[in-house]
Amino acid sequence: MDELQSAGLAEAFLPLTVAAERENLFGYEILVAEQDGVAVGFVAYGPEELAWIYVAPECYRKGIGARLVRAALDAGPSGLCVEVLLGNEAALSFYKSQGFVEVGLGTGAMPGNVQYAVSVHRLIYGSDA
Secondary structure, eight states: OHHHHHTTOGGGOOOHHHHHHHTTGGGSEEEEEEETTEEEEEEEEOSSBEEEEEEOGGGTTSSHHHHHHHHHHHHSOSSOEEEEETTOHHHHHHHHHTTEEEEEEEEEEETTEEEEEEEEEEEEESTTO
16 A cells, blocks of 8 residues: 555555455465564565565564565576556665666556556666666
8 A cells, every 4th residue: 555655546455365366466486574473574576577575564664675575586587677656766765775776667557456557667676787
C-alpha cells in the first residue's frame, strides 16, 4: 500500500492473495526474512527481474529490505532489473543505494490490476548498466 499511496494509486490496492495469483508470485524464486521465527519480509525474483519486495511496516529501516535485495542479487543472475512507480521516491532512493542504476522511464498497465495505467522508473543492477 505504501508504494501505491506514494504514486497516488491507493485505489489500485489488491490483497496479497489476489495480487499473488494475478502476478504469478509463486512462479518466482522467493526468499523470506524471519525475525524470532516470524516472517517479516520477502523478495521474489526471476531470471531478469526483481519482481517483489515486501517488508512489514513495523520493520522498516532495520536493514531487512537491503538484506533481502542482497540475498536475491547473490542468488540470482546478474543484471536484474526493477521497476519503481513514479512518485515512490523512497523506493527509488533505496534501490539506487543498493547499486541499481536508472536506465529510463516506462508506462503501461499495472501488473495484476490492468485497469490502472502506471509510469515507472526502470533500473538495472550494476555500474555498467
